[in-house]
Each structure stands twice: as C-alpha cells, then as structure tokens.
Amino acid sequence: MSTRLELLWIEKYRPKKLDDIVDQEEVIQGLKNLLKGDIKEMPHLLFAGPPGTGKTTTALALAREIYGGQWRDYVLELNASDERGINVIRERVKIFAQYFTPSEKAPFKIVILDEADMMTSEAQTALRRIMEINARVTRFILICNYITRIISPIQSRTAIFRFKRLPKEGAIQYLKMICDSEGVECSPDVLDKIYEASLGDLRKAINLLQSVSTVTGGKPTVKDVESIVGKATPEAIVKMIDALRMGDFNSARNLLFDFISVSNLDGQEVIKLIFNELMMRNLLQPEVAEVLAEYEYRILTSAYYEIQLTALLAKLSRLLGSRGQ
Ligand SMILES: Nc1ncnc2c1ncn2[C@@H]1O[C@H](COP(=O)(O)OP(=O)(O)OP(=O)(O)O)[C@@H](O)[C@H]1O
Ligand SMILES: [Mg+2]
The missing domain is CATH 1.20.272.10 (Zinc Finger, Delta Prime; domain 3)
Known part of the structure; x- marks a missing residue:
C-alpha cells in the first residue's frame, strides 16, 4: 500500500452517486423521488444530522444527478460560519444568480450552504429573504448539525432530510472496501475498534483507518488503533x-x-x-x-x-x- 498521505481517502472514496452513499436510505429514497418528479418543482432542502454522515457528499451527488458532468457550473458552495457573515452570502448569491436563464437541462442553480445552524436568528431571517428573492433561479440546500437551531420560518419552507449516524454494518463494509482497494490487511477486530472510536462518523472512521494503515505499512492491529486514538478515546x-x-x-x-x-x-x-x-x-x-x-x-x-x-x-x-x- 502507499504510505503517502497526499491523497485523503475521505476525498478519494467520497461517493459520487446517490446510489453509492452508505445507508441513509430514507434520505436517498426521498431525494430519488424528488428527482423522478418534475425537477422544476424541487423545493429548498435542509439536510440535518451529525458530522461525517454524508450530508455534503449527498448534496454534491444530487447536483451531479441533476446537471451531469457540468455540475460545477451550477453549484455555489458557501459556509455560513464564514466570519464575514450574511452580507457576503447575499452578495455572492446575487452574483451567482445574475444573468442565469433557466432551461430544461438546468432549471435552477443550487446554493449549498454549510453550517447554517451556526448563523444567528437575525442572520437566518436575512437568509430567508435571500432565499425568497432568488427563488426563481436558485434552490438552496442548507446543511446543519442541529435542526433545532434553524428558525421555524426556514424549516417550514424547506424539505427536511435527517441523516443518522452510520450503523456498524454499513460503515464496516465501506471500510473493508477501502482496505481491499488500498491493499490494507485489517482484521475484523481492527475494523470494530475503528468503528467504535468513530461513533458512527464515517469521516472519522476513514481518517483513522488511513492514519493507522499509514503508520503500520498497511497491517494495523487493535493496539495500533488504540494508540492512535489515544486521547480521543473515552x-x-x-x-x-x-x-x-x-x-x-x-x-x-x-x-x-x-x-x-x-x-x-x-x-x-x-x-x-x-x-x-x-x-x-x-x-x-x-x-x-x-x-x-x-x-x-x-x-x-x-x-x-x-x-x-x-x-x-x-x-x-x-x-x-x-x-x-
Ligand atoms: N453515508 C456515507 N456514505 C459514504 N461515505 C460517507 C458517508 N458519510 C460520510 N462519508 C465519508 O466521509 C466523508 C465526509 O462526509 P461528508 O462531508 O458528506 O460529511 P457531512 O455529513 O457533510 O459532515 P459535516 O457535518 O462534518 O460537514 C466523505 O468524503 C466520505 O468519504
Ligand atoms: Mg459537510
């Protein structure tokens, strides 16, 4: 296996299609149903759930399904916790939405706004206005960890999709696939240990697998996992x-x-x-x-x-x- 950390496995193995997302069946089914219907009718979406469970990945995969290979031309990714705040979001969305003419192939553009729950309620109220003003040519996918921190006028105007911590079986299967592809020899005990330490956060599990594989030349033991987790264990x-x-x-x-x-x-x-x-x-x-x-x-x-x-x-x-x- 390669001992170089240049390419992060979380990026290398980030699923590109909705069908390749691990678990989150309800979310994926719901999104597929949306895609089957009249896409022009797609509402704003709100993805909520714990870290490392596939929210950003799903938003990007959805964009790929809608626009195909050119998806980057139609997607703006923003982070709400950017210290420059709501005015920057307003300006960037405005420029992004300008001069865009909806077509059959691209009936709207998509704004993915990560960490929406880090915004104050005043900023969220302003965001709601921005969503309304640009509704003809954009759809928002808001992403958050805690849905309770999103103001109800936004909640009620979005289709909500709840992501769950990844259950053991699916997560371990995914880790195994990565091990096979990277030539890492990992016993079931090692994978169990990695999953346990990840608390259902697949990003964390994959990062841990990559670190422990790298330092052990692709043959990690349970002890190696424990020593890497170190302070991060309970x-x-x-x-x-x-x-x-x-x-x-x-x-x-x-x-x-x-x-x-x-x-x-x-x-x-x-x-x-x-x-x-x-x-x-x-x-x-x-x-x-x-x-x-x-x-x-x-x-x-x-x-x-x-x-x-x-x-x-x-x-x-x-x-x-x-x-x-
Ligand atoms: N359900 C999943 N199926 C497949 N891979 C996943 C899944 N969830 C997470 N991953 C892996 O973990 C990485 C991080 O996932 P992602 O960025 O989608 O998490 P997130 O839910 O957006 O987390 P955060 O709340 O921290 O932004 C992905 O690149 C992918 O490798
Ligand atoms: Mg994310």
Whole structure:
C-alpha cells in the first residue's frame, strides 16, 4: 500500500452517486423521488444530522444527478460560519444568480450552504429573504448539525432530510472496501475498534483507518488503533471524571478541552460520553443526572458549547468532589 498521505481517502472514496452513499436510505429514497418528479418543482432542502454522515457528499451527488458532468457550473458552495457573515452570502448569491436563464437541462442553480445552524436568528431571517428573492433561479440546500437551531420560518419552507449516524454494518463494509482497494490487511477486530472510536462518523472512521494503515505499512492491529486514538478515546473522559472526584477542576477542564480538540466531538456528544461513564461507574445520582440534562438542553440552544461545558464541569466538581475522597 502507499504510505503517502497526499491523497485523503475521505476525498478519494467520497461517493459520487446517490446510489453509492452508505445507508441513509430514507434520505436517498426521498431525494430519488424528488428527482423522478418534475425537477422544476424541487423545493429548498435542509439536510440535518451529525458530522461525517454524508450530508455534503449527498448534496454534491444530487447536483451531479441533476446537471451531469457540468455540475460545477451550477453549484455555489458557501459556509455560513464564514466570519464575514450574511452580507457576503447575499452578495455572492446575487452574483451567482445574475444573468442565469433557466432551461430544461438546468432549471435552477443550487446554493449549498454549510453550517447554517451556526448563523444567528437575525442572520437566518436575512437568509430567508435571500432565499425568497432568488427563488426563481436558485434552490438552496442548507446543511446543519442541529435542526433545532434553524428558525421555524426556514424549516417550514424547506424539505427536511435527517441523516443518522452510520450503523456498524454499513460503515464496516465501506471500510473493508477501502482496505481491499488500498491493499490494507485489517482484521475484523481492527475494523470494530475503528468503528467504535468513530461513533458512527464515517469521516472519522476513514481518517483513522488511513492514519493507522499509514503508520503500520498497511497491517494495523487493535493496539495500533488504540494508540492512535489515544486521547480521543473515552479514556480522557475517565481521567476527567477522576479529576473531578478529586476536586481538581483545572485538570478536569484541561483534559476535557484537549479531548475535544483531538476528537472533534461536539458538546452533545461529549455530554453523552460523560453520561455513559458516570452511569457505568454508578455515579449517576439524581442531582448529577439533572445537571447533565439541564446542560444538554443548554448546549442545544447555545452558540458556544465550551462555556456551557465549563460550567457543567464546575457543577459536577461540586457534586462529585465530595464523594471522591
Ligand atoms: N453515508 C456515507 N456514505 C459514504 N461515505 C460517507 C458517508 N458519510 C460520510 N462519508 C465519508 O466521509 C466523508 C465526509 O462526509 P461528508 O462531508 O458528506 O460529511 P457531512 O455529513 O457533510 O459532515 P459535516 O457535518 O462534518 O460537514 C466523505 O468524503 C466520505 O468519504
Ligand atoms: Mg459537510
């Protein structure tokens, strides 16, 4: 196998056709139905779901199905969390939509707007206007992780497609296909371990497979996977809870933020891991459970989950600290 990391496998193996997307059956079926109908009637779309489950890939595959080889001419990809904000989106969409005459082959152009849930509600209200103004010649595909962060006037004007974490079978089959194609020797245990660490995020699983294959010359073992995952395993969460029980808030916070930066998990996923670990260690007293539930809710509605997680640690350190010694 090649030991060069030049080409990322997540790009090399990004499916190009809707039929090649792993799982997400409901989404794919729904989109195929749209394509079967009068394409001019296609509504704006909203793709929601966890990271690495195929949202961007599906949006691009859909564009390919509609326009064929020339799809790039008809697609504008924007990121809503661009710091320059809604005015840039307005300008770019305006220029993109200008002078475009709809035809049979290309009845509209497509704007893919990633991370739409990172926009403030004011910006989303402005976005809704932009969508309306350009509705004759464009369709939007909005992409987000949390649908609850999208204002309801937008939700009600889009067809919503929910992406799910990839189940084990489909994900592992995909990893196996990559191993075969790259000449990587991977036992079922190794693939299981990779899937476990990925939490149903196929991007993460493929990246992990590529890293571990590269450092082992294509013969990774379970131990190799564990050592690469390192800080990104729930081990970091275990240590963080130990620190909280010792009343060491600062260490707990450092462990948590190291973990977040390495693992790329979001606030809700981190809370889930904390919840699981506390439950397994029989530390989930009623007050602790209430605090977790409260912060899980807060994180859903807050732009900076880091603040909420820090406050959560402060509370947990008070609740668990007295039990640590
Ligand atoms: N359902 C899937 N089928 C096949 N490959 C997938 C799927 N989901 C993810 N992948 C792989 O992971 C990579 C990342 O997927 P994609 O960019 O579509 O994720 P996403 O859902 O848009 O994530 P994010 O929310 O982080 O933007 C793809 O290039 C592809 O290799
Ligand atoms: Mg994406």
